[in-house]
Amino acid sequence: MTPDLSAISDQISLTPNQLLGIPIALVGAVFLALGAQFQHRGVTKVDSATNGGGAGLSPGQLRMLLQRPSWVTGTLMLGIAVVLQLTALYLAPIIVVQPLGAIALIITAIVNSRVSHVKLRSDAIRPIVFCIVGVGIFVTIASITAKSKEITETELVIVLILLGIITVAFAVVFALLRHRFLAVMYIVGAGVLYGFVATLAKVVIDRVHTLILNGFHGFEWLTLFCVVALLAATVLGGYFVQTAYSSGPPDLVIAGLTVIDPIVAVTIGIVVLQEAAGAPWWAIPAFAIAGVLAVYGVFQLSKRQPPSPL
Secondary structure, three states: OOOOOOHHHHHOOOOOHHHHHHHHHHHHHHHHHHHHHHHHHHHHHHHOOOOOOOOOHHHHHHHHHOEEEEEEEEHHHHHHHHHHHHHHHHHHHHHHHHHHHHHHHHHHHHHHHHHHOOOHHHHHHHHHHHHHHHHHHHHHHHHOOOOOOOOOHHHHHHHHHHHHHHHHHHHHHHHHHHHHHHHOOOHEEEHHHHHHHHHHHHHHHHHHHHHHHHHOOOOOOOHHHHHHHHHHHHHHHHHHHHHHHHHHHHHHHHHHHHHHHHHHHHHHHHHHOOOOOOOOOOOHHHHHHHHHHHHHHHHHHHHHOOOOOO
16 A cells, blocks of 8 residues: 555655755765864864964964865865755754754764774764664654744844853853863863854844845844854854864864754754744653764764874
8 A cells, every 4th residue: 555645744844945954964964074074184283283282273373274285175165064054054944954963973983984994893883873863863853843933033132142141151261261271171162152153044044035035125233243143153163163173183073063063053943942832742852862862872982983093
């Protein structure tokens, strides 16, 4: 008996165009993983040549990075990843797209294994399975229950206030404890900031799209403020990532970003933006279980990968 495809499609809350955001986000994760590998290689060489101490990249080191082909190549790849991620965010809700970034860590594990000629063992394959299953369950449930909705000014103001508080806090802590910062601190800072970046990117894309449809009538200064906040968070988060590369392996950086970034973005999407407001009661505990599986897989995998070659 032929399955009733229309009945199956009725269970999916996303339109075909929104579902297109899923494969686009997956391709973006590939470029994210490869770009991180190349950037780490460039940062490590510059840091070694200048005897950096991991206390933050100096202006001179940042200029030297522009002369490293590996770093430039990685930056271009990350630029492509950003474009693909923005496209996916334009098409689909945050809670559908953002968790797919965890796939980048799996790709990193495979690339490291091939380049270092170290075969992936069972203790590395198991975390990969946990990660794939967790992300798969999360995205599947999100595709069934999540709905894109227009973000109200109140919701947007809440996001901006939270970002402002967090940015100031990180800036103060960094200024006071710069020489005591470890790689994990930079990664946490970047992950939190990038979670807000994804949210603000979604907001800006939706508002610009609405503005274009309205013939550029109804422009709001709040949108411009969002763009400024988005750029500021991106620059600060990017600096934290580059410094983390100089004091830790790319595997740890990717692991941290693929856990913290989605957790922050998904939390904002569910709590503030109400993207799962129409979800049944079982969806929230299912999201939690799927998230735990993915996070467990990511952390276990980050500890078992072979070292990235320089």
